[in-house]
Each structure stands twice: as structure tokens, then as C-alpha cells.
Amino acid sequence: MLRYTARRLLLMSITVIGMVTVVFFLLRAIPGDPASYMLGDYATEESVAALKAELGLDRPVWEQYLGFVKRALTGDLGTSVVTGQPAFDEVLESIPWSAALSVSGIVIAVLAGVPLGVMSAVRHGTFADLFIMFGALVGISFPVFWVGLVCILLLAHEVRLFPALGASSSTDFFTQVHHLMLPALVLGFSVAAYIARLTRSAMLEVLGQDFVRVARAMGVPERRIVYRLALRNALIPVLAVIGVTFAWSLGSAILVEAVFSRPGLGSMILKAVFARDYQLVQAGVFVLASAVVLVNTSLDIVYGWVDPRVSVS
Amino acid sequence: MSDGAVLAVRDLSTVFPSEAGPVTTVDGVSFSLGAGETLAVVGESGSGKTMTFLSVLRLVPPPGRVTGGEVLLEGADIAALPASEMRWIRGAGIAMVFQDPLTALNPVFTIGDQMLEVIRAHTAMSPRQARALALEVLERVHIPAPAKRIDDYPHQLSGGMRQRVLIAMAIALRPKVLIADEPTTALDVTVQAQILELLAELRSELGMGMVLITHDLGLVARYADRVAVMYAGRVVETSPIAQGFGRSRHPYTRSLFRSIPRLDLPADQPLTVIAGQPPDLARLPAGCAFEPRCFLGNGREDCRSERPALLPTTSDRHLSACPHWRALIDAEAGA
Ligand SMILES: Nc1ncnc2c1ncn2[C@@H]1O[C@H](COP(=O)(O)OP(=O)(O)OP(=O)(O)O)[C@@H](O)[C@H]1O
Ligand code: SF4
Ligand SMILES: [Mg+2]
Numbered sequence: 134m135l136r137y138t139a140r141r142l143l144l145m146s147i148t149v150i151g152m153v154t155v156v157f158f159l160l161r162a163i164p165g166d167p168a169s170y171m172l173g174d175y176a177t178e179e180s181v182a183a184l185k186a187e188l189g190l191d192r193p194v195w196e197q198y199l200g201f202v203k204r205a206l207t208g209d210l211g212t213s214v215v216t217g218q219p220a221f222d223e224v225l226e227s228i229p230w231s232a233a234l235s236v237s238g239i240v241i242a243v244l245a246g247v248p249l250g251v252m253s254a255v256r257h258g259t260f261a262d263l264f265i266m267f268g269a270l271v272g273i274s275f276p277v278f279w280v281g282l283v284c285i286l287l288l289a290h291e292v293r294l295f296p297a298l299g300a301s302s303s304t305d306f307f308t309q310v311h312h313l314m315l316p317a318l319v320l321g322f323s324v325a326a327y328i329a330r331l332t333r334s335a336m337l338e339v340l341g342q343d344f345v346r347v348a349r350a351m352g353v354p355e356r357r358i359v360y361r362l363a364l365r366n367a368l369i370p371v372l373a374v375i376g377v378t379f380a381w382s383l384g385s386a387i388l389v390e391a392v393f394s395r396p397g398l399g400s401m402i403l404k405a406v407f408a409r410d411y412q413l414v415q416a417g418v419f420v421l422a423s424a425v426v427l428v429n430t431s432l433d434i435v436y437g438w439v440d441p442r443v444s445v446s
Numbered sequence: 447m448s449d450g451a452v453l454a455v456r457d458l459s460t461v462f463p464s465e466a467g468p469v470t471t472v473d474g475v476s477f478s479l480g481a482g483e484t485l486a487v488v489g490e491s492g493s494g495k496t497m498t499f500l501s502v503l504r505l506v507p508p509p510g511r512v513t514g515g516e517v518l519l520e521g522a523d524i525a526a527l528p529a530s531e532m533r534w535i536r537g538a539g540i541a542m543v544f545q546d547p548l549t550a551l552n553p554v555f556t557i558g559d560q561m562l563e564v565i566r567a568h569t570a571m572s573p574r575q576a577r578a579l580a581l582e583v584l585e586r587v588h589i590p591a592p593a594k595r596i597d598d599y600p601h602q603l604s605g606g607m608r609q610r611v612l613i614a615m616a617i618a619l620r621p622k623v624l625i626a627d628e629p630t631t632a633l634d635v636t637v638q639a640q641i642l643e644l645l646a647e648l649r650s651e652l653g654m655g656m657v658l659i660t661h662d663l664g665l666v667a668r669y670a671d672r673v674a675v676m677y678a679g680r681v682v683e684t685s686p687i688a689q690g691f692g693r694s695r696h697p698y699t700r701s702l703f704r705s706i707p708r709l710d711l712p713a714d715q716p717l718t719v720i721a722g723q724p725p726d727l728a729r730l731p732a733g734c735a736f737e738p739r740c741f742l743g744n745g746r747e748d749c750r751s752e753r754p755a756l757l758p759t760t761s762d763r764h765l766s767a768c769p770h771w772r773a774l775i776d777a778e779a780g781a
Contacts, residue, residue, distance in 0.1 A: 347551070352533045
């Protein structure tokens with residue numbers, strides 16, 4: 134178990150380092166640089182060159198990379214050229230916003246998607262199944278920003294159930310939650326659609342298995358068969374993709390944040406890319422990648438606990 | 447004959463709708479089974495052996511439907527029970543063991559957990575009492591060190607052990623009837639005999655009626671008291687084993703046994719050596735379903751036009767669905 138965990142940790146670090154490295158070089162491969170961006174269109178070539186030298190951007194890329202790694206190892210991810218703040222602090226500030234949105238989105242998605250998928254499978258071929266699967270199709274095929282805009286129009290402007298803005302400067306907990314609800318529902322809907330479809334097909338497959346027939350032949354009540362004996366099997370593939378949907382929901386969160394004008398890691402990285410704020414992008418990607426890898430690793434461990442055939446050795 | 451029978455089935459039919467029209471996979475099946483008796487059910491693949499007993503338990507997979515018939519368990523017609531009460535019969539009145547022990551157990555629950563699920567579905571036992579009962583039946587099916595095994599997951603057990611667990615599950619509630627559907631087909635030859643011995647032992651200890659569905663005709667003579675032969679969803683012959691297989695009074699049964707090289711050898715051969723194709727249930731001939739393959743029927747007009755009923759021959763213990771059965775005996779006498 135100890136060796137297993139150690140190996141997982143090593144694997145995790147390699148993944149994160151790989152991600153950050155790729156982003157480091159990609160950033161420098163795209164045209165434009167922070168110096169030109171900061172000084173604007175009318176800057177002279179000399180002033181740009183001077184600023185580049187000051188920022189260390191005139192040196193070869195591999196040398197910049199070595200410097201970055203050396204500093205990163207001491208916990209220094211550089212300074213945002215736009216705000217002058219340590220990049221890592223900037224990222225830390227946006228984490229609670231993103232975490233609140235992604236986590237509540239996933240929780241809504243699982244709480245809605247799994248029961249709906251099970252219901253759909255148990256009643257497959259009926260009107261209820263058709264209805265749920267139609268809803269899921271909508272959730273999957275309509276882009277999340279479109280769903281977001283429609284929701285704002287209907288639920289914020291027409292019915293005024295929720296505020297149109299996805300964030301508030303108020304520190305009141307309930308106000309914050311009220312602002313979070315609509316973005317979380319929109320994000321949750323698209324993920325729920327995916328989870329519902331997956332749960333349905335997994336459940337249908339399990340319900341056709343021999344051991345379900347055996348349980349029926351032994352008189353185990355249908356309720357126990359579906360919600361205990363079959364569900365645990367059906368949840369294995371669902372669990373396996375929740376990690377993937379988490380990464381995916383972080384991606385969708387960028388769009389949701391944009392539609393609802395909500396701060397967060399996604400919109401921060403997006404802005405930083407436009408500003409060629411290398412340090413901020415790198416710090417953001419580092420945190421994002423760590424989060425995704427961490428969630429996936431913990432899910433793997435839960436997975437091994439649900440499915441006894443996955444041995445930890 | 448159904449007096450004293452623990453299970454008597456009359457005119458049981460099951461139909462599957464299909465594009466080519468309704469397909470009758472179980473077609474007016476009747477048989478009876480006494481307490482402590484073993485009835486072997488044989489027939490080619492697809493002849494409706496499994497479907498017959500799924501119909502008895504009313505577990506026919508949709509869109510299939512039991513369309514008629516009586517199923518008397520100790521005299522009470524369970525085919526007339528509402529669906530909600532049927533589950534009390536399954537497992538406690540009639541239990542079934544299936545062919546493949548590798549897929550018959552739920553991979554993500556321990557065997558103890560699965561046994562408890564069955565026991566507690568039928569009794570008001572506390573978890574602790576149920577576990578004690580589970581240990582007791584595991585012991586009974588000769589699982590070594592059951593206290594250690596009960597918390598194992600299925601993948602930690604061999605195929606033979608898993609079949610023992612399934613048998614333990616099936617007998618835990620002391621059913622009146624145990625249906626074993628090809629219980630050894632998926633197992634090693636050496637393990638097969640052990641499982642069959644175990645079933646025979648349990649049958650006499652617990653006084654259950656037992657149905658042994660099998661492809662292996664060698665087993666029939668050794669373990670069964672009577673045999674029912676199925677063809678195209680119907681029972682075409684039933685007879686006591688003591689009457690001797692060679693004395694069969696149906697051409698299909700004769701062909702089946704001729705397809706084995708030697709009766710005194712354990713035969714594992716699939717029963718596909720009979721000339722011609724197994725029938726297409728959606729397109730059965732108007733007369734006898736076996737007619738296209740029958741060595742006796744060819745040319746006879748009534749074989750093509752009339753569907754023969756299962757009727758007594760010389761004794762009412764030996765039934766045949768071939769009106770020309772006497773010709774088989776005459777041929778023997780002549781030879
Ligand atoms: N789910 C189903 N839907 C439609 N037809 C089915 C279904 N299951 C079985 N059948 C048909 O019912 C008939 C009887 O099948 P059954 O499984 O009872 O045969 P069997 O005698 O047990 O054969 P085997 O020796 O291969 O187990 C077959 O013709 C089969 O094609
Ligand atoms: S009824 Fe005719 S075709 Fe059918 S088994 Fe008897 S002899 Fe053969
Ligand atoms: Mg079968």
C-alpha cells in the first residue's frame with residue numbers, strides 16, 4: 134500500500150511537471166511577448182528590447198526554462214508582469230471561486246445524473262426513459278455558454294429567480310450561494326447529462342448479467358437488486374469517468390465564468406494568455422494540473438475500494 | 447401421476463414476439479417430479495430446456511411471456527400467483543443453479559454478502575443468524591474452512607468452489623425443488639463428478655425434487671430417475687431410466703443416443719451429430735417438428751400434417767410424442 138501510494142505520487146508529479154513544461158514552451162512559441170503587450174503599439178524597438186532584457190526574455194528558451202525550474206523548486210513561480218504580484222498568490226486568490234463552481238457543478242451532476250440514469254435504465258423503453266434521455270441529449274449537444282445565456286434570460290431576467298451575475302462582492306454567505314446557484318446548475322446540467330447517459334448504459338449492461346438473473350431466481354427483491362447489487366457494479370465505470378468529467382468541467386467552467394462574469398482560475402488564465410503574462414499562465418496551469426491529477430488519483434483509490442478485482446499491489 | 451408430485455407442470459407455454467411473428471419457445475410442456483426424485487432434461491441446444499424452467503419461475507426475459515399453463519408446487523398453482531408473491535417462491539420453494547459459476551456471482555460483493563442477501567430476502571433473521579446459516583450451508587456443500595472463505599470475493603475462488611457456493615445459496619432456504627441447469631458444463635472434468643455427487647447427496651439428504659438439465663447423456667443414466675427429452679420447445683418423450691435408454695420410443699431420442707459412440711462411456715460430445723439442422727422455431731412445419739430429420743417418418747402423410755401429442759405408450763410412465771413408436775420396437779424385435 135505504501136509502495137503503491139509512493140508510485141502514484143511519483144506518477145502525479147511527473148504528469149504535473151510534464152504539463153507545466155509543455156505550457157512553458159507553447160507560450161513562448163506563440164507570437165507576441167509580454168514586453169510588447171505592456172508597452173503598447175507605439176513603443177520603440179529599443180524600449181521593448183530593454184524591457185525584454187529586464188524580464189530575462191532575451192536569453193535562449195532552454196536557459197529561461199532552467200531558471201524557471203530552479204526558482205519553482207524553491208517555491209517561487211515568478212511575478213505577474215501585469216499586476217506585479219507573485220503569480221502564485223494571484224492564482225490562490227482565484228481558487229476558491231473555481232473550486233466552489235466546479236465542486237458544486239460536479240456534486241449537482243452526480244446527484245442528478247446517477248439517479249436519473251438508474252431510473253432510465255430500470256424503465257428503459259418507457260416514456261420516462263425517453264424523456265430523461267432527451268434531456269440528456271440537450272445537455273450534451275447544446276454548448277454550455279448557450280445554455281448559460283438562455284438560463285440568464287429565463288431565470289434571471291424573466292422570472293428573476295437568480296441574479297444574472299455569477300458573483301457578488303458581498304461577503305454574506307447566502308448572497309454568494311445565491312449567485313453561485315445558476316452557474317453551478319448550468320455547469321452541472323451538462324456534466325449530469327453525460328453522467329446520466331453513462332449510468333444508464335452501465336446499469337443496462339449490469340442488469341443483463343448472469344448474477345442479476347441468479348439474484349432474481351433466488352427471490353431477492355427487485356429493489357435490492359437494482360439499488361444495491363447492480364448499482365455498485367454500474368458505478369465502477371461512472372466513477373472512472375468522474376475524474377475525466379472533473380477535468381472537463383474545469384474547461385467548461387471557463388465558459389461559464391465568462392457568461393456569468395464570474396472570477397475564477399479559468400477566466401484568469403484566459404486573460405493572462407491574452408496579456409502574454411507567462412508567469413501567471415504557468416502558475417495557473419500548475420495549479421489546474423495538480424487539481425486534476427489529485428482528483429483522479431484519489432478516485433483511483435476509491436475505485437480500488439469499490440472494485441475488489443483491482444488489486445493495489 | 448401428479449398425486450404426490452412436488453412439482454407438476456401442465457401445458458406450459460412461452461411465446462416471444464419477433465419480426466417473423468410469435469415464436470413459441472416453450473410449447474405446451476408437461477411433466478411432473480416427485481420428492482427425492484431426479485428428472486433429467488435433455489435435448490439439443492435451443493430446444494427450450496432453460497426457457498422451460500425460467501417459465502416455471504416466471505423469469506422469462508422480456509419481451510417473452512408465459513402464455514398459459516399450470517405450475518403446481520406441492521399442489522398449489524403458482525402460475526396463478528400475482529407477480530409480487532412469486533418472489534417468495536423463488537429461492538425458497540424452487541431454486542435454480544445456472545450453467546456458468548464464473549458469471550453467476552456478483553464480482554463486487556463477498557460471497558457471504560451475496561448469501562446473506564438471499565437468506566434475508568426470505569427470512570426475518572438478524573445478520574448474525576443469517577451468517578451462521580450461511581456458514582452452515584457452506585459447510586454442507588463441503589467448502590473447506592468456510593469461516594475463512596465466507597468473506598472472499600468470487601474471483602478468489604476456483605470455478606468448482608464458486609459452483610458450490612451457488613449450490614449452497616440455492617439450498618440455504620431448503621427449497622422443495624432444485625433446478626440445476628447444466629451445472630457442470632463450465633467446469634473441469636475432475637470437478638464435474640464432485641459437483642454431481644454433491645447434488646445427489648443433497649437431494650437425498652434434503653428430500654428435494656431435482657431437475658438436471660444436461661447435454662451430457664452419460665450423466666443421465668448415472669444420476670437421474672427419469673428423463674424428459676425436448677425438441678423444438680416440446681417434450682417429445684418421458685420415461686423412467688429403469689426402462690432403459692435403448693428402449694426409447696421416439697425417433698429423436700434414438701438419434702440422440704445414436705450420436706454417442708458408446709453409452710457406457712462418459713460422453714461430452716455436443717448433440718449436433720444428428721443429420722439435418724435444428725428446427726427454426728419461427729418456421730416450424732405444420733406436422734411433427736422432427737419430421738424433416740426423422741428416419742422413421744419420411745413419406746408418412748400424418749407426420750407432415752398432424753402435430754403429435756405426448757401420449758402414454760405401453761405404460762403411463764412412458765410417454766412419447768410419436769404415434770409410430772411401435773415401429774421402433776418392431777424393428778428391434780425383428781433384428
Ligand atoms: N431473450 C430471448 N429472446 C428471444 N428468444 C430467446 C431468448 N432466449 C432464448 N430464446 C430462444 O428460446 C429458445 C430456447 O432457448 P433455451 O435457452 O431454452 O434453449 P436450451 O435448450 O436451454 O439450449 P442450451 O442447451 O443451448 O442451453 C431458443 O430457440 C432461443 O433462441
Ligand atoms: S411423428 Fe413421424 S416424423 Fe414425428 S417422430 Fe414420429 S415418425 Fe418421426
Ligand atoms: Mg440452456
